[in-house]
Amino acid sequence: MSEKKEIYQLEHVTKVFREGNNEVRAVDDVSFSIYEGEIFGIIGMSGAGKSTLVRTLNRLEEITDGTIRFDDVNLQELSSIQLRKVRQSIAMIFQNFNLMMQKTVLDNVMAPMRIAKKLSRQQQREKAKQMLEIVGLQEKAEAYPAQLSGGQRQRVAIARALAMDPRVLLCDEATSALDPKMTDEILTLLKDINRRLHLTIVIITHEMKVIEKICDRVAIIEHGKLAEIGAVEQIFTEPQSSAAKHLLLPFIQGDNPFDMTDKRCFRIVFDGRKATEPVIANLVKATGEEVNILSANTRSVGGVGYGQMIVEIPEDPVKAEKVLDYLHSIDINLTEIEGKEESL
């Protein structure tokens, strides 16, 4: 495996907001790295500190303590002129797109190049058109943002971000104002850009489905602290922190919360080694016993099948033992759930 280069290194990053005698530790002693070329997710509930954290990554927010290195450079040590230069490599998109409504799409995409005095006017136009092509909006160059759908507006914002040839794209709830179909389109586009341009992408979201769809790794933030970090498939199959379990719970259960009191229930985690359907079919074939599937949620994460199933086994102890013997014999991740499910 090739050595992964760290594009961001955060060490003990803390941000305290002070209002009178009140102190809010919006980011509290957070340390992690982001690797070049990956899609890195940061998830947490509203108020967890995600936006503050992502704003520290381009020094829109000055940190109270700790260090942030971008491409081996300590951001805090940069003069304002150096910072301006470095920021050209760090693009950002937002939930509400931040487009200039009175300017055409093309003008919007050209704006950062114009401000940075990058390229000639003609070259800026050419570059902006290329960027619009990447996001599939070349036909809309002369349109105004008001004439576009939300998804198209976010595409313009992405084209504008790409125009400066950034090393990293920070996305703060970039799909939160979009309906599910447009969300999917934007996420697919981001993944495509990540692969084609080898652009590092940092995704801030409160939605697990966003993380699941495109992220390679994810950090879970709770009350300003890093609760858990890891590969997406790892967090989805074996969440350790209560914050991760809490965020995954509605995702796994869907709209069918269930009560397992008075039942013997087991969780089977599928980790990509075994397909889900044959396990249950083979179980029934091998034991002649039925199990009741209370909840099943399997999906493709990072191109591999993952998921979990919660099954109720027969009450009859003899039948139960047959079922358990079989499940133990096939080398599968199996754990008994005690009483009411609260840990996924």
Ligand SMILES: Nc1ncnc2c1ncn2[C@@H]1O[C@H](COP(=O)(O)OP(=O)(O)O)[C@@H](O)[C@H]1O
């Ligand atoms: N400029 C600010 N001044 C004071 N408190 C702030 C400021 N920005 C954010 N906060 C507080 O920091 C905490 C984290 O906010 P934020 O980073 O916006 O969370 P998230 O993006 O996860 O919803 C919240 O308690 C919020 O009220």
Ligand SMILES: [Mg+2]
């Ligand atoms: Mg936020």
